[in-house]
Structure formats: C-alpha cells, structure tokens
Amino acid sequence: MTDPIVSPQWLSQHLEDSDVVVIDCRFSLAELELGHQQYRTRHIPGAFYLHLNRDLSSPVGKHGGRHPLPNPDKLAKKLAAVGITSSQTQVIAYDDSRFAFASRLWWLLRYLGHEKVAVLDGGFSRWQEEGYPTSSDRSTAKPGKFEVNLQPEWVVDIETVKARKDLPQVMLVDSRSPERYRGETEPIDPIAGSIPGAVNYFWQGVTDETGSAKPTDAQRDRWQEASAADEIIVYCGSGITACVNLLSLHLAQVENPKLYAGSWSDWCSYLR
Incomplete structure (x- = not known):
C-alpha cells in the first residue's frame, strides 16, 4: 500500500x-x-x-x-x-x-x-x-528489525535557510496560523514574527474541521504556486505541524520539499 x-x-x-x-x-x-x-x-x-x-x-x-x-x-x-x-x-x-x-x-x-x-x-x-472498537489493554509486540537509511537532503538548517530563502526559485513556507505568521501573537516562543520572505500556508488548511484530509484535488490546488519553485522549504514553530504541510505536498505530488527542522523556535533563538 x-x-x-x-x-x-x-x-x-x-x-x-x-x-x-x-x-x-x-x-x-x-x-x-x-x-x-x-x-x-x-x-x-x-x-x-x-x-x-x-x-x-x-x-x-x-x-x-x-x-x-x-x-x-x-x-x-x-x-x-x-x-x-x-x-x-x-x-x-x-x-x-x-x-x-x-x-x-x-x-x-x-x-x-x-x-x-x-x-x-x-x-x-x-x-x-464510526463505531470501531477501542481498548485499554497493554499492547505487546514481537520485536522487529529496523535499519536506518537516512535521507539527509530532506532537512535544512538555519544557515541553509539564510543562504537560500531569497533566491528567486526558492519558496519558504511558514505553516503556523496567520496571526503567528504576522507576529500579532506568539503563545509559545519568546519572540513573535516570521522569517523574512516566507509565505503563509496554515497547516490546518490540509484537513476539514472534522480532521479528515481534504480531497487530493484540493491539495493540488492549494500548492499551485509551488509549481514554479525549484526548491520548497517548510517550517512552523518547532518542526511538528510543518509535517502536515509536507504530507499535503506529498498528496499534491510536489517533489522533494525540505523541512527546516528547527523552525521559528530555532530562528528566533538567535535573535535574543
């Protein structure tokens, strides 16, 4: 599957x-x-x-x-x-x-x-x-065998973001709420604002109000502007909800987006 x-x-x-x-x-x-x-x-x-x-x-x-x-x-x-x-x-x-x-x-x-x-x-x-069963029992597992085959090119750090964010074919995506993106409020990090040059795609736009994914066509429509970019870098507050946008990009068949894992919480740690 x-x-x-x-x-x-x-x-x-x-x-x-x-x-x-x-x-x-x-x-x-x-x-x-x-x-x-x-x-x-x-x-x-x-x-x-x-x-x-x-x-x-x-x-x-x-x-x-x-x-x-x-x-x-x-x-x-x-x-x-x-x-x-x-x-x-x-x-x-x-x-x-x-x-x-x-x-x-x-x-x-x-x-x-x-x-x-x-x-x-x-x-x-x-x-x-939908009426499916739930349990409070402790789950037990037969151990598996997991071998790492890392994709290091999927992640960027702050120096890469600084070097690439203003290039014409690079799209820097802020996944946080519009209010946090605009710096009007900041409930978690010590400094409000966003990375200069970023565009805002709120991660909650990927799903409807029930928490179900919007149709694939809607995911494609959502990222129409991304088709012109050679490189897409996605961030949020701390690299968590940015992954919802990365899932959406995957559904939209946009290839090779990258995660700024430290996100705004890393970026603003250098501003203090």
Whole structure:
C-alpha cells in the first residue's frame, strides 16, 4: 500500500494483519502527558504509544528549536521494539489533532527510509464516531528489525535557510496560523514574527474541521504556486505541524520539499 492516508474502515479490516503496526501519537503542547494518559485510558486495539518529546524528538538545547529531530539510531531501536521491520511493516499513525503529531511520525519514518507508513484519516475521534472498537489493554509486540537509511537532503538548517530563502526559485513556507505568521501573537516562543520572505500556508488548511484530509484535488490546488519553485522549504514553530504541510505536498505530488527542522523556535533563538 502506498496511499499516505487510510480510512478507519481500511484499518479495521487490516487491524489483525501481522505486518500492520498502529502507533498512537496523541499529544498536547499545553499538557505534555495528556496524550499518554488518553492512550492508557482508550486506544485503538493493539496500538503502541510514541511520545512527541521523549520518542519523536531529541532533548532541547540553546539552539535547534523546541523539538529537535530524534537521534536516528535511538528512534530505530524504539521502532523495532514495537514490532516495526524496515521496508516490511505497514505503519499506521494516528492522533486527534488534524494530523499534527501523526504526520511527524509519518515524515520521520520516511526520513529514516521506511516508506510503508500512513496516517489515519480523521484520527481517533473519527475511529470512535464510526463505531470501531477501542481498548485499554497493554499492547505487546514481537520485536522487529529496523535499519536506518537516512535521507539527509530532506532537512535544512538555519544557515541553509539564510543562504537560500531569497533566491528567486526558492519558496519558504511558514505553516503556523496567520496571526503567528504576522507576529500579532506568539503563545509559545519568546519572540513573535516570521522569517523574512516566507509565505503563509496554515497547516490546518490540509484537513476539514472534522480532521479528515481534504480531497487530493484540493491539495493540488492549494500548492499551485509551488509549481514554479525549484526548491520548497517548510517550517512552523518547532518542526511538528510543518509535517502536515509536507504530507499535503506529498498528496499534491510536489517533489522533494525540505523541512527546516528547527523552525521559528530555532530562528528566533538567535535573535535574543
């Protein structure tokens, strides 16, 4: 399967497949343990939990942003521990935040060389609304074998952004809300504003209000202006919700967009 988004119906039909592993990515930036608590209370049967801060990010430093990319080898061990085998296991990631955290895992797995990954359309809420079962049981796994095949060209750092952002064929995309992009409000980082030259594509435009992906045609229409760019660099606050736009670009068949992983939280750390 190559579709990056699957329906609850598809997942329900394949939930017992030996080569399918489901990962719960629910998280709250305001309440750091809320997602894990929700998982322990109720989750999709057989799902495992990966925590944004502990599993899908590295420890925070002076620079590098609020959610630096995880160490590939450490993440590979965690993926293997929940039964994921490189190039073999079909991974389904879900959250309850319009793909905000599931798309981080979707992007990370592909960054590590594992293409067989998709996000659950509508997340946990749609799964429940459509009447599919949930569980509070602890999931157990037969360990897999995960080998890293890193795609380093998918990521850029602050120096690359500075050097390339004003070139005529480079499109720098800010994925945050219009208010944060314009610098009118900043609820998380110490400085408000955006990187000069960036254009705003709010990540929540990828889904409808129920958290389901908009049709592929709508994703293509959304990125019409991107067709003229030779290079697209995407950022957000800390490299999380930018991955929703990267998923949208993938759906729109726009090739080779790059993630500024440190994003605004890294950029503004040099402004203080």
